[in-house]
Amino acid sequence: MSNDVAIIGTGLHPFGRHGDKLALEMGADAAKDALADAGTEWSAVQTAFVGSYEVSNPDAITGWLGLTGIPVRGVFNGCATGGTSIQMAAAAIRNGEADIAMAIGFDKHPRGAFAADPSVVGLPAWYGQTGLFLTTHFFGTKINRYMGLHGISAETVAKIAAKNLHNGSITPHAWRRKPASVDSILNDLVVNYPLTRSMYCGPCEGAAALVLCRGDLAHKYTKTPVFVRAAELRSRRYGAFELQSPSLPLETAPSPTVDASTAAYETAGIGPDDVDVAQLQDTDAGSELIHMAENGFCADGDQEKWIADGATEIGGRLPVNTDGGLIANGEPIGASGLRQIREIVLQLQGRAGDRQVGGDPRVGYTHLYGAPGASAVTILSR
Template sequence: MKSYIVGVGMTKFEKPESRDWQYWDMVREAGGAALSDAGIAYGDVQQVPVGYCFQASTAGQRAAYELGLTGVPVYNVNNNCATGSTALMMARQFVEGGISDCVLALGFEKMQRGALGGGADGGDFKTSPVARHYGIMAARHGFEMSPPTAQIFGDAAREHMEKHGTTPAQLAAVGAKNHRHSVNNPYAQFQDAYTVDEILAAKTIHTPLTKLQCSPTSDGAAAAVVVSERFVEERGLGEKAVEIVAQSMTTDTEESFASGSCVDVVGQPMSREAARQVYEASGLGIEDVDVVELHDCFSINELLTYEALGMCAAGESGKLVESGATTYGGRWVVNPSGGLISKGHPLGATGIAQIAELTWQLRGEAGGRQVAGARVGLAHNIGLGGAAVVTMVRRGR
């Protein structure tokens, strides 16, 4: 069975503590917008997977209850930074498995200011779910005082530079592109443009990554209504429908740890395999894609993901972004929303917010950041620990 997105919504992503609201307020806003976009009531919803990382168990119910008290099943989902896309994948599976005709995927996060810890709980590294990942990093690069997530990705950048000649300016070009894109996104946490030189001159978080190449902590929520083909036909939603053509989740394999490389341990092999599965299932390749929302938690991860998605050969990603191939006028537009670096990164909401952006793009509703003629989109969301989710979407039925 096929599945379709017929409604999306999100809040503006904001710096933690910048607004006096709770996570359930965010979900009321984002979920209400998605239901309104689909033209349905909460009573039509048959299942509700809710993604978040930092709140207590059953916070999903507390949030969803703001939309209605119908007794609908609510599932609490936590998969580190891939949480939002995991909730979306559950929604798709409910629909494509014939269990439900209408599912609402929700994702939210209310975070603390400051750098993200080593895992969703920011706890003791000895007992952390990502202790094995950081052990690989420490064995090769040592362990410094910089924020651990910035360190592991920064060390991946150092390895890429050493092996392939990637330059600091190429890494900074990712940040410059995504900050420039966010200027036209009213939902973005930051809407300021910077030059490559300004990004290089910003505060260093972990060499070679500067502050303007790192995603911030954020508050926010996003939502998507996923329905069956029958629901689309019965409700006359064909003009709104965006098909989920294929989707795959992968987790770490032996390749992630065998090389002792941070490039592998931060998820490039997972992303590559998830993309391969999606291309095989959909019959579409990266050459068919017009617009991409990918997980640029740090600038290096955008470059690693270009390679994992097959947009360029290994080691060529720095040259690809420098060439302009991944912005307006190029072969693809990558992160027209501003990406995690500039739009923001409330962990539980990120994966669904990517889908909201792609839905608007494929419907031609993205305003000043619209990618002309976009028909096929691809989302990539990854979390250490680990999970990588790749989703192919297409306008039309």
Template structure:
């Protein structure tokens, strides 16, 4: 694929607690998709294909959602890639455009979830049939299996390993939560906008030691969308003022490295993330030193630290000190999760990756309001799902 692809429009709903309102998934998807089209300044009739991401609705729910935007007969693809679903839909849209197949594609993601902890596929009643049985098997061999939410358990055990191996502290883990909750106070689309101190986060209810509730992403309802267009489409319609280039993008899945060490740090995805970042850097000609703002997959506070190391913000074992020193907030070297991240903005699985893209587009356009990163020109999005998939996207504003 030699063609360029640009995001010309983004939109999202406010992320909310599940069952907050009697609102159907197609209503949320229609709102997010409509906002993205309005932002791009194009009608739905010019959209040629629509990849739609979700995890908790039935087959062809993508069509039901898209029909709120129009009945044009274009192909609709239903995408399910666990927590990396939204970025997977965006990657499909980019591929359609960069290959020369299409000039304008809409990527849409949504989720209507239930209250309570996300089981991650391990609580279905048939553990052996779970798509993440291999991952939880590695955890059980090293740490046993307890009666706590399985996703919190595997990431909590990764945190314990990081603490034992590198001396990372509970205060450093809590600092991630404090930072992201603080950032979300300036985001009207965030599920939570409350600010907490490190001490308050440490004192919150423990979900799986050392992770407390305020270091864990919630279940959420919401939707997000992005319109992706070719260079020709942007030029012919005079849309350069709103276009943000997808400069590089890569997806990786688990390799032998994910399981060989028997470590939860590896099985939750650090090798995948490292490989995806390397490929995206190579594709774009950019490096972490060029990046100004980052939206990454902080499903749990420890995963933000692991992702710092995978993306190259610091060496292995140094991520706790990085967040503690303020290098990843306003005034630091990078601003990570200015939206509030998954921990505070919310985590409707199918929408998460596209909401990350929306935040970065606003940042690179300079329209992010009080959470704006001054002079931001390059953004990085990282979206990961157990089972597994990691997507890293580099966005650039000329």
């Protein structure tokens, strides 16, 4: 029996705002979309891993899909939830627990910056409401320090946001489909310097799903299977860049992204130069910039030239976030990583429409970073 795992179907419920529609219902729609793409039915699925932040029992999606009695496990790992769920689904197949498995993610977040239960972090609600919590304060401080250390300009950060908003404008399912100029992004409302409002993603609603199967069965379902060559997850080591003290020189250990990417390259038997198209966590434009180096695609500080040369645009040498990433799509946490995977699958299958990269891409890469420090990297190939 083959130890390969293939993705044979992908599904998406568009991200954005969807009124009173339940997150579970969005998840069911994405799952049905993925099953239709694979040419199979829910009754053929033998196990599923379902991720959500807002839904405490995401396994309740079985009520929308069918009560078949299979093991369904709830998954949550911050912004790395999608990468965790595909890793678990692939492992279940490799371990002989299932021939066909699903990874499903969905969420329905309120407007505004991501908040947290004050009883957990000990912070009052006004801390987030005044722009001082997590996705604003932490990431703003982090990129500001990185820019100073490596000679990166605010204009370069704005160019990343402009690139992602442009890509979103040619992506039919994107939430934010209006392009923006670099100047307008720089002149937008400052949230946490140097990051303006246009440089951040926004919490939103939506769902995504994947159908996976044993590699030797894949051609029963599709002529263009995409194989999971690596799916790695790493957490922080002591001394890594710490969430609660981002301005202090604590980097005596690498970011968990460095550890996850190193492990993924080793497992897949490739290096960064072999990657044709990538999706990198862009909670904000500064995060995408930092993650270019942490995932091994360039050295710290080289991003200035990469971005100036258009290297990460759809026609560049390493297209990044071809569907607009989080900046254009927003982030329903449970679904976000699976949206990344879906985009890479479409690119490798030549089904990405106006945003299709050229050069017959064969290897794709996705990366997630979930605060306070879980990173997931998946490498896919034809």
